[in-house]
Amino acid sequence: MERPPSLLGRRTVLTGLGAGLATLGLSACGPRDTSGGQSTTDTKPVKHPYGKADVPLSPQRVIALDPGQALQVALEHGVPLVASATLDADPPVPGYLPRGTGEFEHLGFGQVDVERLAGFGADLIVGNTASLQDNYAALAGLASTVAYANTRDAVEWHESALTVAEVYGVREAQQRKLDEYRTRAERFRATHGNLLAGKKVALLRFTTDELRIVTDSIIFPSRILTDAGVRRTESSTPEQPEDTYTSLSPEQVSRLADADVLIHFSGGGAFEGGQVSSTFRRYTEGELWQRLPSVRAGKVFEVPRVSWWDGASASAAGALLDDLERLVPQFA
The missing domain is CATH 3.40.50.1980 (Nitrogenase molybdenum iron protein domain)
Structure with missing residues (x-):
């Protein structure tokens, strides 16, 4: 729904x-x-x-x-x-x-x-x-x-x-900047509505020590996805309304099997590159990751963490819409 x-x-x-x-x-x-x-x-x-x-x-x-x-x-x-x-x-x-x-x-x-x-x-x-x-x-x-x-x-x-x-x-x-963003998001939703209606997306963040599902919540990138008409997976639903992420161990990666598309970024805020890269390899090189339908279909897309995680403005929201304009045609 x-x-x-x-x-x-x-x-x-x-x-x-x-x-x-x-x-x-x-x-x-x-x-x-x-x-x-x-x-x-x-x-x-x-x-x-x-x-x-x-x-x-x-x-x-x-x-x-x-x-x-x-x-x-x-x-x-x-x-x-x-x-x-x-x-x-x-x-x-x-x-x-x-x-x-x-x-x-x-x-x-x-x-x-x-x-x-x-x-x-x-x-x-x-x-x-x-x-x-x-x-x-x-x-x-x-x-x-x-x-x-x-x-x-x-x-x-x-x-x-x-x-x-x-x-x-x-x-x-x-x-005025917020109004301009809202108008653009509504236009994006109308343009891509048919394609987006048939796809469910999970947004992922690789941290220094774990993989997290960014939940369908108040968090900035989730609000932009909703404004753009992107449907989220059941695995993206927060357990509590205030939860902005759900942690996944390498053994729990199969929970992402409900995603047609995975969008991911690494780090955010006080970024620690080496540790984050190690976390990324630990999860994505595992057999459970390789079995995910979205991975097998080649529907996994990386986005910039500075806009998707650290964004907090109309300018950042516009940058996310720029990325979605590029990515959404590839969801099909």
């Missing part, structure tokens, strides 16, 4: 302030320059998961503490970054993102050095709840600091993108 469309497909992409702003309790009020412009000291109050902040209406020196929405939304809209967390990847900044308006310092993945960050003279620091959970108080002493919820906190990726865009002052531009 075909699954219902994701939240992005069920509703207009959060027109008005929507759920993204509700996540932070954010309002766009603040003192205005009576001359008709905005002074550099104008602020808006923001409530967020770790407290409150007075955020500049026009931030000039921004630090993004995660390579998800904090970095990706900033680059999509030319927000003036002075430093940002980046991926353990080559390149560390995904190629599907605009290069922005200037250079910024790369902080690496998962590194929050308060003393180092103090040297940037930032007026705004933004990060997801995980990146700020241990250092919020110290960083809030340096600059206006805002934490936002993401899929780790059961918040849809597009809601997080709108929340971050509102903090940066570019919500309307972000809404």
Whole structure:
């Protein structure tokens, strides 16, 4: 039975302030320059998961503490970054993102050095709840600091993108990007609907020590597959609604026999290449893998981990649709 469309497909992409702003309790009020412009000291109050902040209406020196929405939304809209967390990847900044308006310092993945960050003279620091959970108080002493919820906190990726865009002052531009993505996904679904109706797909991730089925859940690539009309296997159903993956041992690979097509990527986040490659060989060289109907039919496709796993933006969603445009004709 075909699954219902994701939240992005069920509703207009959060027109008005929507759920993204509700996540932070954010309002766009603040003192205005009576001359008709905005002074550099104008602020808006923001409530967020770790407290409150007075955020500049026009931030000039921004630090993004995660390579998800904090970095990706900033680059999509030319927000003036002075430093940002980046991926353990080559390149560390995904190629599907605009290069922005200037250079910024790369902080690496998962590194929050308060003393180092103090040297940037930032007026705004933004990060997801995980990146700020241990250092919020110290960083809030340096600059206006805002934490936002993401899929780790059961918040849809597009809601997080709108929340971050509102903090940066570019919500309307972000809404347009999301609307453009939604239109493209609907067009893709209509174009390929007949072919997709007859195929079930499992999305796989090889980690440093195991193979995981990326479940049909809130996780970013799963939402894009749903928006594009891709049907998932029964083995992709999470045991609990909040489960974003199901682990498979080499002896459990036969569970993937319900897939007509396998899409896979290796690693993600803090990528450790050698260990991930070893995991890939351990599973795919086994007899159970070789017996899978999708493997025997040659319907196994690798996709880039930087977009499929670390993506968190309309630009990343577009990159996934680019891959699907290339791959779906080969599903037949």
